[in-house]
Amino acid sequence: xxxxxxxxxAALLPGSDxxxxxxxxxxxxxxxxxxxxxxxxxxxGSLILAAGAFGAGANPVINPxxxxxxxxxxxxxxxxxxxxxxxGMLMIIAAWLWLGRLCLPGRxxxxxxxxxxxTAAMWALPLALCPPLFSTDMYSYLAQSEVAARGLNPYLxxxxxxxxxxxxxxxxxxxxxxxxxxxxxxxxxxFGQLISRIIGxxxxxxxxxxxxxxxxGLALAIWAIPRLAxxxxxxxxxxxxxxxxxxxVLFHVISGMHNEALMVGIMLTAIELGLRxxxxxxxxxxxxxxxxxxxxxxPGWIALGFFGICLVLLQGGRWRDLFRIGGLLGAVFLTxxxxxxxxxxxxxxxxxxxxxxxxxxxxxxPLTAFGMTGGGVSTLLGLGNQTDAMLAxxxxxGYLIVAAACLWMLWLSFRGRIQPLVAMGxxxxxxxxxxxxxxxxxxxxxxxxxxxxTNSSRFRVTATVxxxxxxxxxxxxxxxxxxxxxxxxxxxIAALVAFAIILLLVRKRMPALWPTLGRVRPVTQ
Numbered sequence: 454x455x456x457x458x459x460x461x462x463a464a465l466l467p468g469s470d471x472x473x474x475x476x477x478x479x480x481x482x483x484x485x486x487x488x489x490x491x492x493x494x495x496x497x498g499s500l501i502l503a504a505g506a507f508g509a510g511a512n513p514v515i516n517p518x519x520x521x522x523x524x525x526x527x528x529x530x531x532x533x534x535x536x537x538x539x540x541g542m543l544m545i546i547a548a549w550l551w552l553g554r555l556c557l558p559g560r561x562x563x564x565x566x567x568x569x570x571x572t573a574a575m576w577a578l579p580l581a582l583c584p585p586l587f588s589t590d591m592y593s594y595l596a597q598s599e600v601a602a603r604g605l606n607p608y609l610x611x612x613x614x615x616x617x618x619x620x621x622x623x624x625x626x627x628x629x630x631x632x633x634x635x636x637x638x639x640x641x642x643x644f645g646q647l648i649s650r651i652i653g654x655x656x657x658x659x660x661x662x663x664x665x666x667x668x669x670g671l672a673l674a675i676w677a678i679p680r681l682a683x684x685x686x687x688x689x690x691x692x693x694x695x696x697x698x699x700x701x702v703l704f705h706v707i708s709g710m711h712n713e714a715l716m717v718g719i720m721l722t723a724i725e726l727g728l729r730x731x732x733x734x735x736x737x738x739x740x741x742x743x744x745x746x747x748x749x750x751x752p753g754w755i756a757l758g759f760f761g762i763c764l765v766l767l768q769g770g771r772w773r774d775l776f777r778i779g780g781l782l783g784a785v786f787l788t789x790x791x792x793x794x795x796x797x798x799x800x801x802x803x804x805x806x807x808x809x810x811x812x813x814x815x816x817x818x819p820l821t822a823f824g825m826t827g828g829g830v831s832t833l834l835g836l837g838n839q840t841d842a843m844l845a846x847x848x849x850x851g852y853l854i855v856a857a858a859c860l861w862m863l864w865l866s867f868r869g870r871i872q873p874l875v876a877m878g879x880x881x882x883x884x885x886x887x888x889x890x891x892x893x894x895x896x897x898x899x900x901x902x903x904x905x906x907t908n909s910s911r912f913r914v915t916a917t918v919x920x921x922x923x924x925x926x927x928x929x930x931x932x933x934x935x936x937x938x939x940x941x942x943x944x945x946i947a948a949l950v951a952f953a954i955i956l957l958l959v960r961k962r963m964p965a966l967w968p969t970l971g972r973v974r975p976v977t978q
Contacts, residue, residue: 480562484555488564490962491551492572498544499576499703501537502929503583506708508534510584511931513592513656514624532940538586538929539948544955545576546700546921551963553917556694558687558908566679569690573698580708581668585660588709588931592625595652595659597635598645601799607635607642608802621654634805639797640748641712660710667710671702673718674901677725682905684728685874695904695916700924705894709931713897716753719746721901724760724874728767736764736778740785748793752884752898755859757782759877762866770869817926818891820847844889851887858883878903893923 480488506512508527527534552572555564564572585591596612599622605615612623613631623631635642648666652659678696679689696702706714719742727739743760746753761782765774794801824847828840862876871879882899885891900916928941 480555480564480568484562487551487963488555488568488572490959491548491555492575494959494963495545495548495552495572495576496579498541498548499579500541501544502541502586502708503579505534505537505541505929506583506586509538509929510586511589511591511709511929512584513621532944535929535940535944536947536951539945540951542700542704542925542929543948543952545703546924547952547956548576549694549698549700550917550921552698553694556688556691558691558913563688564690564694566689566693569693569698570675573693576698577703577707580703581664583708585664585710586708586929586931587704587927588711589625589627590931591660591663591710592622592656593627593630594637594645594663594710594712595649595656596620596622596626596631597637598642598649599654600635601642602646602649606799606802608799608805609634621656622659625656634802637712638748638750639799639803640745640793641715641750643793643797664707664710667706667712667714670712670714670716670718671697671706673722674714677718677721678901678905680725681721681728681874685872685906687905687908689905691913692905695913695920696901699897699900699920701893701897701900701920704924705892705927706897709894711894712750713894716746716750717897717901719743719749720753720756721905724756724763727760728763731764731767733781736781737785740782741789744786744789745793748790752881754786755880755884756877757786758859758863759866759873759880762863762873762876765867766869766873770867775867818889819886820851821889821891823847848889851889854887855880855884858887872906874902874906878906893926896920896923 505527508529508531512528527537552564552569556569557563580586593612596616597607599620600610600612600615601607603615607615611632611634612620612626616623618624618631644666648659648662652662675693675697678692682689682692705711723739723742723746726742727735729735730738739760740757743753743757746756761775761778764778765771768774768778794803821844824843825840827843828838831837831839831843859880862871862880865871866873866876878899878901880899881902882896885895885898888895896919900920903912903916
């Protein structure tokens with residue numbers, strides 16, 4: 454890209470206000486000392502969490518460390534290991550909040566992208582090398598990919614049928630998913646086949662290889678976020694702080710290895726490349742990548758429409774531009790999915806599995822909580838257990854809300870009343886909240902696009918509070934404690950006591966934990 458292109462990037466995305474840009478200075482000596490303390494505090498928390506993962510992580514059923522004299526010690530002390538994990542989690546979240554004080558948009562002095570990236574890397578490295586935490590989904594990746602590698606249709610054949618109940622991959626899959634078809638996109642499983650052929654039936658090697666894949670997806674997001682943020686007039690360090698250094702990313706993408714990393718990374722990279730190379734070949738390439746993101750996880754397809762609106766507005770915002778670009782991206786989508794579907798050999802079975810994740814009922818999803826509450830009330834009133842009927846109704850309502858919100862956001866962005874990437878983030882947020890099941894990592898669908906596209910102080914504060922709170926919802930093991938629930942309060946109390954003592958020791962070295970929010974201003978290009 455030429456130098457002249459870089460200075461004009463903010464104008465390439467509709468909705469940026471170049472008249473309000475302001476310059477920022479690097480942090481001063483005192484703030485650099487604070488940054489050093491924050492880095493060490495967060496890195497220490499990450500190391501503590503990584504150590505606890507050996508005993509309280511989402512380890513395989515047959516843990517190779519069990520019985521080892523030193524590394525296996527925490528596997529025999531689950532309550533202690535869990536307390537260590539909770540302490541590490543609290544320290545990372547506190548360090549992230551402190552770091553946000555130095556990344557506040559509108560400050561006269563703010564961290565550089567390099568300083569922020571190095572800090573995030575220091576916190577991420579221990580979690581990238583330790584056993585998985587917070588989720589057992591990676592074992593489902595292994596099992597369903599092995600089913601596909603054996604020439605079976607993963608959209609029809611479950612792990613327990615395709616592999617057998619005694620297979621190492623099946624034994625690590627949670628019971629609820631052992632006898633269900635795959636909920637993942639066809640391209641994700643096609644790639645999983647390649648990994649299965651490399652790892653054989655080695656669970657540990659498979660987990661490590663999948664983690665490398667997810668880190669590659671995260672690297673794509675790290676490349677794209679600063680560039681898209683500059684287009685939107687958002688300081689790239691502020692966008693990276695909320696979109697990458699976020700504890701949800703550290704806990705559930707780097708350690709938990711959810712495929713949101715691939716979907717979001719490819720999606721953002723496609724949008725950046727499509728905006729950079731505004732030509733028919735560039736648009737086609739971006740459309741292919743966005744379709745690929747959705748073929749990994751279906752929410753990625755929503756970005757196709759908002760990327761198209763970006764191009765329409767850049768070319769004049771006329772109806773003929775809308776039909777021309779919409780037709781081109783629609784043709785690209787259909788062609789790409791046809792190639793993927795035919796190439797997989799599994800037909801259109803992946804369409805029938807969109808509802809598979811909804812077999813889990815969680816009170817985190819607002820509409821599901823409402824439906825389950827309604828079913829309980831009907832039972833108390835003597836009307837019978839109507840929970841299933843209520844959930845069926847709330848599921849339909851949720852899908853209608855998502856469809857209406859998506860169409861409304863597309864219309865508003867086309868009319869120039871809202872920036873397309875902001876509208877995309879709002880649509881993703883509606884999707885995450887309205888679908889029947891909600892997990893913390895689903896929030897990344899919306900947090901990342903909004904972090905790089907808006908300077909709203911209200912959004913930043915709200916997202917910060919929600920991300921910090923939600924990061925503590927899922928236990929380190931990624932599983933329930935029906936038969937050992939007593940361990941959780943003991944571990945949490947011990948972690949809170951230790952955390953309070955640590956805060957007293959370091960309180961004078963850190964910036965204010967809750968910054969005073971001033972007027973937010975976009976960044977100078």
